[in-house]
Amino acid sequence: MRKDQTLGEVLRQQGVSRRGFLKFCAATASMMALSPAMVPQIARALENARRPSVIWLSFQECTGCTESLTRSHTPTVEGLIFDVISLDYHHTLQAASGTHAEEAREQAMEENRGKYLLVVDGSIPVGNPGYSTIAGISNLEMLKETAAGAAAIVSVGSCAAFGGIPHANPNPTGAVGVSELITDKPIINVSGCPPIPAVITGVLAQYLTFGKIPELDHLGRPVAFYGKNIHDRCYRRPFYERGQFAETFDDEGARKGWCLYKLGCKGPITYNACAVTKWNDGVSFPIQSGHGCLGCSEPNFWDLGGFYKPLAQATMTTGTVIAGAAAAGAALGAGAALLGRSRQKKFRKEVSEESKS
Amino acid sequence: MTLLDFARGPALQWSIIIFAVGTLIRLFGAAFMLRNKVLSKPRKSDWVRGGFRTILTRTLPAPVFEKRIRFQHYAGYIWHIGFFITLLFFQLHILFFKGLFGISWPGLPNDVIMVTGAITAAVLVALLVRRMTNPVLRIISTIDDYISWLVTLAPIITGMMAYAHMGFRYETMLAIHLLSVAVLLVWIPFGKLIHIFLVFPSRYQQGAKFERRGVRA
C-alpha cells in the first residue's frame, strides 16, 4: 500500500463496493448516535482521508487490548480501515523488531510531528521506571517523548486509562494511567479490560471523521459509549426490581437467569456499552453468560472489595473486627465504670466528712 | 478512592468501631457505677421477675394513660416498627448483614419495603412537626432531639432514593446512603439514641423497685 493513497482509493483497490462502504458509514453514524444526515460527511471524510500516522505504544499491559482489537479484524470494513491507517509502530502487529522498529517509530514521529495519533495501552510505572523498558528506554520517558509531538492521545484499556491491574493494591510498581502524566494534550480514555472491539474502532473512526475529540465524561471516556451504566441497560434488570437474585452460581436463581447483584455484580456503578453492543459481534456479555460485571471500565475496579463482594456489603468490616471492637468497648467500658465509681466514692466521702465536721 | 469506596470501606469500618466502643463505654460506665443499696424486706422474694415483666408490659401503657397519649404512642410504634421492618427485611440489607455476620434470613418483597419506608418517613416528619409545635415538647427539647431525628431519617430517605435510582447516580446515592448509616452509627453512643439499649435496664430497674413493694409497674 502506498502511503499517499487515499482511503477511498485503497478500498476500491481492495474490492469494497461503494454500497458496502456506505453501509459501513451508516452503521458507524448510527453507533455514534449521529443523524443519518451525517452519513455523506462521514463517507466524504473517510474517502478522502489520507492515511494518518498512528503510533501505538504498549507499556505494562497484558496485550488483551490488542487481542480485543484484532477480534474485529475479519474481512469486514473495520479490518480494512486498519490496513489503511498508517500503523507505524505496534509491538504485536509490526513486522520489524529491534533497532529497526525503534527507527520506524522515530521516523514516523519526525515526519508527522504534531499530526500523528498516539495510542497507548498498558500502565506506566513511576515507582521505579526500570520496571518496564523498551529498547532500554523507560515507559515514562518514551511516553513523554512521543506525546510531545502527538496531536491527540487515545488510552486504550483500563491500564492506560486508570492504571488497571498493575495499579491494584498494593501497586508495587507505582503504576499510573496516561492522563496522570500527560496534561497538555487531549486524551481520550477508552477504558475496559479489555474495551469492546467496536468501541475501540468506533472512537478511532470518529476521530478520523471529525478530527476532533468526542464529548467525554468526567473520567475522559467518550459519552457515546460510556454514558450509561450497565444496570440501566441490563436485560436482567426486572429481576433486580422484583428482588429475584441468584444466591450462588448454578443455583435455581442462576439457572433462571436472575439478577447477579448478590454475586458481586458491579453493573450499577459501571459505565460501558457491554449490555447494548455486547461482545463477539453481539453474541453475549458477562452477565448474559451468568457472571456478574467486574466493573472493568471503572478506575480501581480491582480494589472494590472483590469481584464477588456485593455493592451492598462493607468491604473492610468483618465479624472479627466487630468482635474486636466489642471486646475493646467492654474493656474501656469497665474502665469507665471503675473511674465513675471512684469518682462517686470521692464525692460521697467528701460529703460524709463534711457532715462529721 | 471514590466516595462509594470510602463509604463501603473506611467509613463503615470506623463508624462500626466507634459505635461498638462508644456504646459499651456509655452502657458499662453508667450501669456499673455504685448502686445505692436497698435494705428493706421485699413483699415477695421473686421481685426480679417483676423487673423483666415491666420490660414487656411498659410497651403498652395502661388504658388511663393511653387515652391521653394516643397519637404519640401509635405514631411512635408505627415508625419504630416500620424502621425495623425496612432495616431487617429488605433483601439488600439482609445481604449487608450477611457480609458482617454470615447469617441471612428471608426478606419481604421490595415494594412492601418501599411502602413501609415511605410510611416510616412520613410519620417521622409528622412527629418532628409535633415536636416543634407542642408546648411540652418545645420546652423540653434539646439539639440532641433534632440531631437524632435527622440521623434517623437520613438513611431512610437516602436508602429509598438509592433503591429507586432517584437523585444522584446510583454509585453516588449508594455512597450517600452508606455514609448516612455511618453517621447514624457514630451518633448512637453520644445522643439519646442510646435508649435503644438502655430502655431494657431502665424499665427493669423501675419494675423491680415497684415489684418489691408489691406494685405491678
Added chain:
Amino acid sequence: MSMDKPMQEAFAMFYGMAQNLKDLATPVEMPDEERVSRAKQAFLSKLDADMAVDLETCINCGMCAEACHFYIGTEDPKYTPIRKLDLMKRVYRRDLSPMRWLHRLYTKDITAKELEDWQELVYDSCTVCGRCSLMCPMGIHIAEMVAVNRQVLAEAGLIPDELRVMQEGQLEKGTIFEAGPELLEFRINDLKERLGIDIPINKPGSDIMVLTSGLDIHLFYDALAGTAKVLNHLGVSWALCTHGYEAANFGLLSGDEDTQHVATMKIIDTAIECGVKIVITPECGHSFPSLRWEGAEIYGKPLPFDVMSISEYLGRQVMDGKLKLKKAAEKKVVALHDPCKIGRWGGTFEEPRAIIDALGLELHETESNREYNFCCGGGAGVFLINRAAPLRQKAYEVKMGEIKDTGAESLVVSCGSCRMNFETGKIKSNDTIPVDSLVALVAENLAS
C-alpha cells in the same frame, strides 16, 4: 365518719394554724456560690447507677406530662415532670457521666437562680405521687429522683418556709404541730372520757406498736379513736409508746436528711425498746413508706419488726376472717381514694377494698385507680405550702372530676393529708361529697 361539729371547728383552727406557718420561718442566707456548690455536691454524692441509667435513657417524649395532675390541671408545660430533673441531668452529664468529657463542651452548668426557680418545681408542683414514673415508656423513675432533688435543694438552703418550720420543729422537739406528750395525753384522756376508748400506753410485752401523728392528735382523732377501738375489739396486744409515736417525717418531706434520720430512728429505737413485732403506721400517707421502705437504709440493715399501715393491717384481718364487720343496711355507693404513698408507693390496694366489701358498700372505682390513681393534690407536704394553693386546687379538680363520675355518695380514704386536701378543696369548689376515714368506718361497724 365525716367531720362532725367539733371536728369542723378543729379543722378551721388547724387550717388557720397551717396558714400562718410561713410567718414562723427564719430566712436562710446563703451566698450563690455556696448554694451551687452544695447542690452539686449533694447531687453527685446521691447519684447512683440506677439514676445514671435513667438519666441517660430519657428520649424527651414528654409523655410524663400527660400523667401529671399538675400539668393536666394547668396545661402549663413548665410542670412537665422530666423537666424537674433538668438540673440533675446537667450535673450528672458534666461531672459523672462516662461521656462527661464531651458533655462539658455543650452542657450548661447550673446556677443559683435555677436552683431557686426549681423550688416551685420540686416542692409546690410535685407531690411525688409517682404517676409519671409509671407512664414513662423508658421506665425512668422520675418521682424517685424528684425526691432526691428535694434533698439537694435542702442542702442548698431552699426548703420552702412552711416545710422548714415543720422540719426544724420535728428535729428539735420530735413532734409536729406542737403535738408533744402533753397534748397526746390530753387527747387520750379526751377520747377516754368522751368516747370511752382505751389507749394502752407503754404496755410492756406488746406485740404491736401503733404510731399516730400530730395531725390526728389535733384534728383527725376519729382515726386515732377508730384504731384504738378496733384493736381493742380484736383483742390483740398493742400499745402506743410515748418515746416515739410521731409517724410523720418532715425530714423526708422537706428533704432534710438529718431530720429524716432522727425522726425514723426515734421510731425504730422505740420499737426495739418496747420489743414489738409489728409497727402500725396511722392514716398518714408518707409515714408508711418512710418506715417500711426507707427505714432499713437508715437503720443500716433490715428492720427487726414488720411494718404495716393501719389500712393494710385491718384489711388483712378482714381477709383472714379475724375481723367481722357489719354490712350496711342499704347498699351505699362509695368511691375509694388510694393514697399515693400507701398504694403506688406502698403496695396496699386490695386490703381497703376487702374492708369496703365486708362493710357491704358498693365500690365504684374511679377511672384511674390502684397504682394508676390520681393524687389528691396535696401530698408530700405540699398541702402546707401556702403559695401552692391554686396549684393544689387545680389538681384537686382533676381528682374530684373522676370521683364525681363514679356517682358515689361518699368518698373513703385512709390518709389524713388526703382528707385535708379534699376538705379544703371542697370548700373552694363548693363540692359536698362527704369524706370518710376508712378506720373510722371500720370502728363504727364492728360486728360483735
